[in-house]
Amino acid sequence: MDAQPTKLRIEPLLWILFSAGGVVAAFLIPIHLLILGVAIPLNLLQATEYSSAIGMLKFPLVRLYLFLLCSVPLFHAAHRIRYTLYDGLQIKHLNEVIAAACYGGAVIGTVVAGYILWSFQ
Amino acid sequence: MKSAAATPPYTLNHPRWYRKRVSTYWWLLRWEYLRFVLREISSVFIAIFVVEMLFQIYALSRGPEAYVAFLNFLKNPFVIALNIISFFFVVFHSITWFNLSARAMTIRVGGKKVPGFMISGPNFVAWFVISVAIAWLLLRA
Amino acid sequence: MADTIKLEVSRYSPETDAAPHFQSFEVPYRKDWVVLDALNYIKDKQDGSLTYRWSCRMGICGSCGMLVNGEPKLTCATFLADYAPAPVRVEPLRNFPVIRDLVIAMNDFMRKLQKMKPWLIRKEEKPVSEGEYLQSPAQLEAFKQYSMCINCMLCYAACPVYGLDPLFSGPAAIALAQRYNLDSRDQGAKDRFPVLSQHDSIWGCTFVGECTRVCPKHVDPAGAIQQYKLTAALDWVKSVVMPWGGK
Numbered sequence: 001m002d003a004q005p006t007k008l009r010i011e012p013l014l015w016i017l018f019s020a021g022g023v024v025a026a027f028l029i030p031i032h033l034l035i036l037g038v039a040i041p042l043n044l045l046q047a048t049e050y051s052s053a054i055g056m057l058k059f060p061l062v063r064l065y066l067f068l069l070c071s072v073p074l075f076h077a078a079h080r081i082r083y084t085l086y087d088g089l090q091i092k093h094l095n096e097v098i099a100a101a102c103y104g105g106a107v108i109g110t111v112v113a114g115y116i117l118w119s120f121q
Numbered sequence: 122m123k124s125a126a127a128t129p130p131y132t133l134n135h136p137r138w139y140r141k142r143v144s145t146y147w148w149l150l151r152w153e154y155l156r157f158v159l160r161e162i163s164s165v166f167i168a169i170f171v172v173e174m175l176f177q178i179y180a181l182s183r184g185p186e187a188y189v190a191f192l193n194f195l196k197n198p199f200v201i202a203l204n205i206i207s208f209f210f211v212v213f214h215s216i217t218w219f220n221l222s223a224r225a226m227t228i229r230v231g232g233k234k235v236p237g238f239m240i241s242g243p244n245f246v247a248w249f250v251i252s253v254a255i256a257w258l259l260l261r262a
Numbered sequence: 263m264a265d266t267i268k269l270e271v272s273r274y275s276p277e278t279d280a281a282p283h284f285q286s287f288e289v290p291y292r293k294d295w296v297v298l299d300a301l302n303y304i305k306d307k308q309d310g311s312l313t314y315r316w317s318c319r320m321g322i323c324g325s326c327g328m329l330v331n332g333e334p335k336l337t338c339a340t341f342l343a344d345y346a347p348a349p350v351r352v353e354p355l356r357n358f359p360v361i362r363d364l365v366i367a368m369n370d371f372m373r374k375l376q377k378m379k380p381w382l383i384r385k386e387e388k389p390v391s392e393g394e395y396l397q398s399p400a401q402l403e404a405f406k407q408y409s410m411c412i413n414c415m416l417c418y419a420a421c422p423v424y425g426l427d428p429l430f431s432g433p434a435a436i437a438l439a440q441r442y443n444l445d446s447r448d449q450g451a452k453d454r455f456p457v458l459s460q461h462d463s464i465w466g467c468t469f470v471g472e473c474t475r476v477c478p479k480h481v482d483p484a485g486a487i488q489q490y491k492l493t494a495a496l497d498w499v500k501s502v503v504m505p506w507g508g509k
Contacts, residue, residue, distance in 0.1 A: 036177065081165060153475070
């Protein structure tokens with residue numbers, strides 16, 4: 001077991017993040033997207049009032065929920081995009097660059113999400 | 122038997138064997154492969170949604186005018202089109218995800234394997250219930 | 263109903279050809295004939311140089327795997343009636359080097375099977391005098407499905423990852439490893455772990471699922487791989503949360 005190189009030990013963690021992100025995305029994203037991206041712009045539903053939205057965001061639980069919604073699915077997407085680029089376009093020689101770009105992007109997104117939600121007034 | 126060090130982990134070139142190069146468009150050659158790649162690409166639309174969500178929260182933090190500007194941005198026909206397409210991909214992700222995760226788990230009850238639809242079924246039900254709950258929470262405000 | 267059907271068979275002669283080409287044959291159309299019957303007819307009556315593998319002609323030896331209209335199939339189990347009246351295209355298995363006509367080189371596949379240590383590993387062998395290893399029906403059920411593999415390589419022909427990455431262990435090899443990992447008589451899961459938890463093994467698999475779809479014995483290698491990913495991931499979590507855990 002000690003003979004495993006470091007790179008190898010990362011893969012289980014990345015797969016766990018991918019799976020968790022997939023679960024969060026599968027359960028939560030469709031309804032959010034339907035309301036925010038389709039129903040409200042097409043005037044099928046009323047947009048949430050600014051004051052009520054701010055009111056909801058006061059709850060730490062809401063912020064935690066939004067943080068999870070906006071961070072874990074990014075790792076899911078990063079993992080899948082990385083493998084699709086690797087397999088789909090057969091650009092194996094850029095393997096490290098692709099992996100860094102994908103997971104790096106997910107990390108950046110997570111940090112941005114955390115920052116916005118943490119520093120909310 | 123050759124030692125592991127002497128045998129490379131792939132098939133060496135043999136001048137009289139024919140080896141076909143895998144086309145860059147391998148995923149277009151069969152419908153099953155195309156469906157697989159579409160399933161994987163659904164993750165791009167998941168990422169797009171997350172970015173939209175972050176923009177919404179950021180707009181809320183900037184004040185009521187920023188929020189209204191964001192809502193108007195969402196009314197842009199190109200954005201609506203993108204979001205409708207995203208919605209189909211995101212739903213495609215959910216459906217394929219619940220089916221896949223049922224196959225990835227072996228649950229045995231009394232020695233017999235639980236069939237896949239009994240694992241994915243409850244997932245679909247939970248998906249519906251959670252979606253309704255979220256919609257209610259978001260829209261009653 | 264026509265009484266003949268056209269077969270378009272891939273031919274490759276390394277002595278004379280640079281690449282495979284198709285040759286058409288008209289064979290009698292019998293409702294109960296399979297593609298293998300048609301190939302045998304061609305070899306008997308029309309072109310004795312046609313080269314292909316077959317043996318049991320009943321779907322248990324795994325020799326006669328080929329692509330029929332682009333789909334990996336056992337030719338002894340693929341009826342002409344399902345394709346008539348259109349021509350039937352027969353090609354060697356995808357993702358393998360072609361030696362001649364419909365025969366592919368399986369050295370890579372055999373080596374990958376061996377890599378998985380496909381035998382019962384015990385810390386201590388029980389002497390024969392102590393009797394058999396006892397196994398309940400439930401314990402047999404745990405791995406029985408994965409023991410049904412006939413090494414026909416249809417899953418390797420279906421797997422796009424194997425085509426793209428020559429280092430990928432492949433569905434049958436990993437399912438075989440799981441067959442032993444889940445066997446109650448085996449104590450070698452830790453020995454197989456370093457071979458399995460690699461980027462060119464389970465982590466290279468993106469769960470396309472084609473392998474399970476084409477498997478003639480319903481082994482479900484895709485399921486085996488995903489289950490092992492879960493096992494490996496939980497193992498990783500345990501090693502992080504409880505690093506002092508013994509072997």
